Amino acid sequence: MQEKKCFFLTFFNKSGIFIGMNKKNADILKILKGGYKEGFSIDISAVQAPKGLSEEIVRFISAQKNEPNWLLDFRLKAFRQWQKMPEPHWLKGEYAPIDYQDIYYYSAPDRKEKPKSLDEIDPKIRETYDKLGIPLKEQEVLSGVAVDAVFDSVSVATTYSKALKEKGILFCPISEAVREYPDLVKEYLGSVVPYTDNFFACLNSAVFSDGSFVYIPKGVKCPMELSSYFRINAKNTGQFERTLIIAEEDSVLSYLEGCTAPQRDENQLHAAIVEIIVKDRADVKYSTVQNWYPGDENGKGGIYNFVTKRGLVLNDAHLSWTQVETGSAITWKYPSCILKGDNAKGEFYSVAMTNHYQQADTGTKMIHLGKNTTSTIVSKGISAGKSSNTYRGLVRMSGTAQNARNISRCDSLLIGGNCGAHTIPVMKNENKTAIIEHEATTSKISEEQLFYAQQRGLNKEEAVSLIVNGFCREVMKRLPLEFAIEAQKLIGIQLEGSVG
Amino acid sequence: MSAFLEIKDLHAKVGDKEILKGVNLTIESGKVMAIMGPNGCGKSTLSAVITGNPTYQVTGGSILFKGKDLLKMTPDERANAGVFLAFQRPTELPGVSMAQLLKAALNAKRTFLKEKPLDAVQFMKHLKVRATALGITDEMLKRSVNVGFSGGEKKRLETFQMAVLEPDFCILDEMDSGLDVDALKVVGGAISVMREEKRSFMIITHHDDLLRYVAPDKVAIMRDGKILQVGDKELVAKVEEKGYDNF
Numbered sequence: 001m002q003e004k005k006c007f008f009l010t011f012f013n014k015s016g017i018f019i020g021m022n023k024k025n026a027d028i029l030k031i032l033k034g035g036y037k038e039g040f041s042i043d044i045s046a047v048q049a050p051k052g053l054s055e056e057i058v059r060f061i062s063a064q065k066n067e068p069n070w071l072l073d074f075r076l077k078a079f080r081q082w083q084k085m086p087e088p089h090w091l092k093g094e095y096a097p098i099d100y101q102d103i104y105y106y107s108a109p110d111r112k113e114k115p116k117s118l119d120e121i122d123p124k125i126r127e128t129y130d131k132l133g134i135p136l137k138e139q140e141v142l143s144g145v146a147v148d149a150v151f152d153s154v155s156v157a158t159t160y161s162k163a164l165k166e167k168g169i170l171f172c173p174i175s176e177a178v179r180e181y182p183d184l185v186k187e188y189l190g191s192v193v194p195y196t197d198n199f200f201a202c203l204n205s206a207v208f209s210d211g212s213f214v215y216i217p218k219g220v221k222c223p224m225e226l227s228s229y230f231r232i233n234a235k236n237t238g239q240f241e242r243t244l245i246i247a248e249e250d251s252v253l254s255y256l257e258g259c260t261a262p263q264r265d266e267n268q269l270h271a272a273i274v275e276i277i278v279k280d281r282a283d284v285k286y287s288t289v290q291n292w293y294p295g296d297e298n299g300k301g302g303i304y305n306f307v308t309k310r311g312l313v314l315n316d317a318h319l320s321w322t323q324v325e326t327g328s329a330i331t332w333k334y335p336s337c338i339l340k341g342d343n344a345k346g347e348f349y350s351v352a353m354t355n356h357y358q359q360a361d362t363g364t365k366m367i368h369l370g371k372n373t374t375s376t377i378v379s380k381g382i383s384a385g386k387s388s389n390t391y392r393g394l395v396r397m398s399g400t401a402q403n404a405r406n407i408s409r410c411d412s413l414l415i416g417g418n419c420g421a422h423t424i425p426v427m428k429n430e431n432k433t434a435i436i437e438h439e440a441t442t443s444k445i446s447e448e449q450l451f452y453a454q455q456r457g458l459n460k461e462e463a464v465s466l467i468v469n470g471f472c473r474e475v476m477k478r479l480p481l482e483f484a485i486e487a488q489k490l491i492g493i494q495l496e497g498s499v500g
Numbered sequence: 501m502s503a504f505l506e507i508k509d510l511h512a513k514v515g516d517k518e519i520l521k522g523v524n525l526t527i528e529s530g531k532v533m534a535i536m537g538p539n540g541c542g543k544s545t546l547s548a549v550i551t552g553n554p555t556y557q558v559t560g561g562s563i564l565f566k567g568k569d570l571l572k573m574t575p576d577e578r579a580n581a582g583v584f585l586a587f588q589r590p591t592e593l594p595g596v597s598m599a600q601l602l603k604a605a606l607n608a609k610r611t612f613l614k615e616k617p618l619d620a621v622q623f624m625k626h627l628k629v630r631a632t633a634l635g636i637t638d639e640m641l642k643r644s645v646n647v648g649f650s651g652g653e654k655k656r657l658e659t660f661q662m663a664v665l666e667p668d669f670c671i672l673d674e675m676d677s678g679l680d681v682d683a684l685k686v687v688g689g690a691i692s693v694m695r696e697e698k699r700s701f702m703i704i705t706h707h708d709d710l711l712r713y714v715a716p717d718k719v720a721i722m723r724d725g726k727i728l729q730v731g732d733k734e735l736v737a738k739v740e741e742k743g744y745d746n747f
């Protein structure tokens with residue numbers, strides 16, 4: 001029995017379409033050798049763990065991955081902690097309590113019954129692929145028809161990964177990093193987001209499946225945008241991604257997460273963690289386009305996306321989060337910066353768009369600890385249909401944050417009369433020399449604006465899409481160009497059906 | 501053969517307020533029609549109704565454009581059929597650049613005409629030639645549509661959009677108000693250059709300023725929601741001299 005784990009090193013070609021490289025892992029049996037742990041009673045030849053979460057399951061996952069003891073201990077500690085934590089329900093939105101015992105926490109990726117051809121894919125999703133201009137071959141990969149599609153550009157991707165190696169940059173699945181660079185992983189895993197942090201982070205720490213690992217050595221400027229996204233195609237397997245990025249002193253990195261193409265997943269529950277360490281004078285830009293399945297027009301189905309993203313920013317270092325969130329039934333996500341070093345700088349630029357019955361509760365936390373630290377928050381929320389869109393943010397100026405500064409702007413745009421927009425900014429200023437500025441606006445697209453664009457020949461949907469994209473321009477322009485163009489198209493597609 | 505534009509007994513209102521009270525007007529192909537009339541007589545409302553602004557409800561009458569019933573068409577269908585309005589008070593579109601708007605507009609029209617969209621190079625070339633002629637700088641093309649522009653700049657940008665989209669029927673609502681002498685020359689020049697057999701203009705104005713650069717073929721006098729009289733360009737002088745009380 002072969003386990004195929006897909007890992008795409010992805011790069012964007014000129015038209016904004018990723019090209020990828022597929023990396024197979026070793027034989028599962030080989031992995032399992034020596035993975036047997038005492039008291040372990042699950043059939044280790046199974047490629048799928050039974051439903052539910054228990055200590056045994058955690059051990060099983062760890063064994064499947066042939067993990068060292070310290071990582072198993074990390075998982076177990078997290079699991080024991082998680083058992084004591086209540087599921088949080090403070091977010092602005094509603095969802096039925098999740099039955100954590102009704103979820104698969106591990107299964108080998110290739111076990112799922114895959115669609116045999118694109119004809120079996122939901123025509124709506126295919127329509128979106130076409131609108132985004134995604135080539136057929138790629139559509140097959142995205143929809144899971146072909147997991148192993150060999151791209152014409154494998155050689156290109158290989159060249160890139162060679163270029164990375166030459167600079168000493170490490171970019172690989174975190175499971176591989178655990179084997180190849182255990183010291184780095186051991187030192188930094190959980191250092192920014194401890195497993196005790198919150199319910200979902202704790203869950204992730206116990207059961208994380210895989211994710212990316214990036215290490216940029218001292219003084220190195222990463223020569224290209226790094227991008228990766230993961231597809232785990234097993235049915236009902238919670239997606240627990242874990243990303244760890246370490247940027248050494250004076251290094252520079254731009255990282256892209258996600259993909260504008262709609263990503264389908266049978267699993268409702270996603271709980272990811274991204275941890276970033278930005279050392280002195282390093283500069284990291286992390287961009288996300290999130291387009292998980294949002295559920296249908298009636299609010300049925302859709303992904304629950306509970307994400308913890310946080311960066312530790314040291315002296316004179318800079319961390320910038322840019323996100324475009326259009327998918328998921330529920331989004332719960334607060335990319336944050338701990339501005340620990342003096343003169344550290346944090347930024348958060350966000351577009352969150354909700355339609356139909358989607359619920360987004362997203363924002364950021366800027367924790368100012370160092371002197372002269374600065375942070376900028378620009379949040380653009382767009383709500384249509386019957387959706388609910390909340391900005392929730394925390395800016396904290398600690399006593400040590402002399403002369404720290406924050407500027408926040410939260411703009412909400414409402415489309416139609418049945419949606420909601422909420423802004424919940426929390427400001428804690430414990431330092432007399434620190435300044436926090438906050439501005440918030442709520443607006444609607446006016447009849448005159450619509451008419452003006454229509455008079456120039458745009459139909460109503462195109463007009464709304466143009467105006468909405470204008471509303472988010474400040475954030476969109478921070479994305480790498482190809483990504484921005486795709487994201488713009490995506491906003492247009494997500495708006496469909498929202499204008500009468 | 502049907503006329504280029506034929507408006508018959510057109511009535512329109514806002515809420516309970518009737519503004520157009522039976523407008524009759526015919527514009528021939530290739531002609532320039534000037535519309536003059538006192539403030540509040542309904543000139544802008546007429547342009548809004550022709551272009552399909554949903555603020556106004558049409559309560560009677562008809563508008564035929566090249567034989568097509570405009571009143572049955574959506575605003576964008578009218579635009580793509582060749583009806584263009586340079587607005588008296590253009591709306592702000594924050595975050596949308598003029599270049600973006602025009603690219604979307606040109607491509608919408610080309611899609612409508614079943615032509616292929618312009619590629620980036622063709623588009624920029626098309627834009628630049630006209631921008632230069634109208635004194636529109638790159639900076640103005642990048643800025644948000646109508647946000648923070650001076651009155652005169654807005655008029656030039658409206659005229660510029662007309663030049664870029666090359667519509668068959670151009671309605672210019674007070675493009676001459678607030679323009680300095682040089683800008684007036686530029687706008688007048690742009691209209692003159694665009695005059696041709698297939699294209700007609702409806703120029704709404706209060707003065708003869710613009711009409712000195714663009715000699716109208718006919719002049720219509722509007723008052724209280726109706727066209728009172730249509731004559732030749734001598735009417736302009738009469739209005740300038742004696743006002744509207746004699747009509």
Ligand SMILES: Nc1ncnc2c1ncn2[C@@H]1O[C@H](COP(=O)(O)OP(=O)(O)OP(=O)(O)O)[C@@H](O)[C@H]1O
Nearest residue numbers: 514517519537538539540541542543544545546555
């Ligand atoms: N949306 C509206 N709501 C209420 N009244 C309106 C509206 N639009 C126009 N009117 C009224 O209809 C009348 C005609 O207005 P319109 O703007 O068409 O005049 P105009 O001839 O263009 O005037 P001007 O020369 O000042 O531009 C005015 O009395 C105006 O107040």
Ligand SMILES: [Mg+2]
Nearest residue numbers: 543544545588
């Ligand atoms: Mg007017």
